[in-house]
Amino acid sequence: MGRWEPDIRVKLQEAALTLYLENGFDQTTAAQIAKLAGVTERTFFRHFADKREVLFDGSDALKELICSSVAEASLSKPPMDALLHSLVVVAEIFDNGRKDFVRKRYDVISANPELRERELAKLADYAIGIAKVLKERGMDELRAILAAEMTMTVLRVGMQQWVHGDEGETFATVICKLFTELRAVTEEA
Amino acid sequence: MGRWEPDIRVKLQEAALTLYLENGFDQTTAAQIAKLAGVTERTFFRHFADKREVLFDGSDALKELICSSVAEASLSKPPMDALLHSLVVVAEIFDNGRKDFVRKRYDVISANPELRERELAKLADYAIGIAKVLKERGMDELRAILAAEMTMTVLRVGMQQWVHGDEGETFATVICKLFTELRAVTEEA
Numbered sequence: 001m002g003r004w005e006p007d008i009r010v011k012l013q014e015a016a017l018t019l020y021l022e023n024g025f026d027q028t029t030a031a032q033i034a035k036l037a038g039v040t041e042r043t044f045f046r047h048f049a050d051k052r053e054v055l056f057d058g059s060d061a062l063k064e065l066i067c068s069s070v071a072e073a074s075l076s077k078p079p080m081d082a083l084l085h086s087l088v089v090v091a092e093i094f095d096n097g098r099k100d101f102v103r104k105r106y107d108v109i110s111a112n113p114e115l116r117e118r119e120l121a122k123l124a125d126y127a128i129g130i131a132k133v134l135k136e137r138g139m140d141e142l143r144a145i146l147a148a149e150m151t152m153t154v155l156r157v158g159m160q161q162w163v164h165g166d167e168g169e170t171f172a173t174v175i176c177k178l179f180t181e182l183r184a185v186t187e188e189a
Numbered sequence: 190m191g192r193w194e195p196d197i198r199v200k201l202q203e204a205a206l207t208l209y210l211e212n213g214f215d216q217t218t219a220a221q222i223a224k225l226a227g228v229t230e231r232t233f234f235r236h237f238a239d240k241r242e243v244l245f246d247g248s249d250a251l252k253e254l255i256c257s258s259v260a261e262a263s264l265s266k267p268p269m270d271a272l273l274h275s276l277v278v279v280a281e282i283f284d285n286g287r288k289d290f291v292r293k294r295y296d297v298i299s300a301n302p303e304l305r306e307r308e309l310a311k312l313a314d315y316a317i318g319i320a321k322v323l324k325e326r327g328m329d330e331l332r333a334i335l336a337a338e339m340t341m342t343v344l345r346v347g348m349q350q351w352v353h354g355d356e357g358e359t360f361a362t363v364i365c366k367l368f369t370e371l372r373a374v375t376e377e378a
Contacts, residue, residue, distance in 0.1 A: 037280050051335075052323040056227055070363065078376070079374055080374060080375050113310065115201075116313075117306035117307060117309065117310045118306060118311060120309040120310060120313055121302065121306045122306060123310060124305075124309055142346075142350065142366075142367070142370055143370050143373065143374055145346055146342070146343075146346060146367065146371055146374050147374045148376065149342045149346060150339065150342065150371075150375070153335070153338045153342060154335075154340065156334060156338075157205050157334055158339060160332050161331065177331075178331070178335065180336055181331055181335050182339075182375055183334045183375050183376070185268055185269060185335050185339065186269050186339070186371055186376070187243065187267070187372070187375070187376065
């Protein structure tokens with residue numbers, strides 16, 4: 001669904017974010033989004049199952065990207081270095097002209113408790129996926145779970161910091177800074 | 190609400206967990222819970238706003254407990270040691286005869302996506318509270334956020350491990366083990 005007509009898909013996403021931010025997610029209908037994007041409501045539903053999917057349809061692809069990146073990371077490094085590298089790969093995609101979209105999406109989700117809960121559940125699901133990959137690569141299960149959870153914590157906190165932080169700072173830089181902080185918090189005095 | 194008649198409150202919680210596990214959360218009504226507990230439906234609603242609150246009504250008290258424990262933790266220790274100590278205080282309360290209740294609650298929530306999302310949102314809210322306390326105590330904001338998030342990760346993963354782990358192992362022991370693992374994951378090779 002929606003592999004064709006990439007422009008219409010992007011137009012629908014942009015129209016949706018504009019309306020969610022202006023009028024609130026709950027108050028916006030698929031018909032209004034379609035109208036603003038200059039297409040029919042039927043076209044909207046050819047691209048997205050519902051108005052919530054406009055916000056979450058890239059989630060599965062992102063999960064796959066992170067997991068495959070973790071699966072391919074060098075094993076000669078300490079685990080957190082490999083995970084840092086995987087997140088930087090993801091961050092660079094966001095740094096490539098996606099900030100405006102990511103920021104608007106972040107603001108829409110932050111303003112709505114139901115969407116926030118859905119987002120947290122998605123990230124928890126990523127953590128399960130990463131832990132599985134790390135375990136398959138021979139890491140002890142408990143350690144794999146913790147490493148995966150910390151990776152997702154860095155992604156989530158990093159996004160908060162990045163979307164409303166200094167315009168000149170890349171997401172990749174924010175991620176690197178957070179990994180340094182993570183070490184500082186856990187290390188012995 | 191419900192400070193009187195503690196026995197009825199506990200009875201209602203136990204009846205609710207029994208029915209949620211047997212028939213599913215969605216299929217259970219307040220009337221059925223009241224009946225199993227041997228009280229009227231009106232009594233149920235004197236104690237709980239709805240059937241979901243049976244699972245979450247202790248959340249605010251737990252958040253306060255963790256935050257006040259973090260607020261009082263010794264500052265002479267490294268931050269994660271202070272946070273570990275705070276979680277152990279909480280864990281010891283659970284170790285004091287609460288395992289059966291915590292396990293049932295965990296199983297009910299795990300079986301229901303909507304409840305899982307709500308639980309994650311509650312824990313995210315705890316993390317915000319802990320970060321605020323750490324910041325008030327002079328910790329750099331970003332570091333405070335990360336330290337708080339990691340503390341909640343340990344609580345969440347620890348609960349998963351504890352409720353279905355070795356019967357002889359206390360929650361406090363699981364928490365201590367996880368902090369050691371956390372250090373192992375983040376430290377340089």
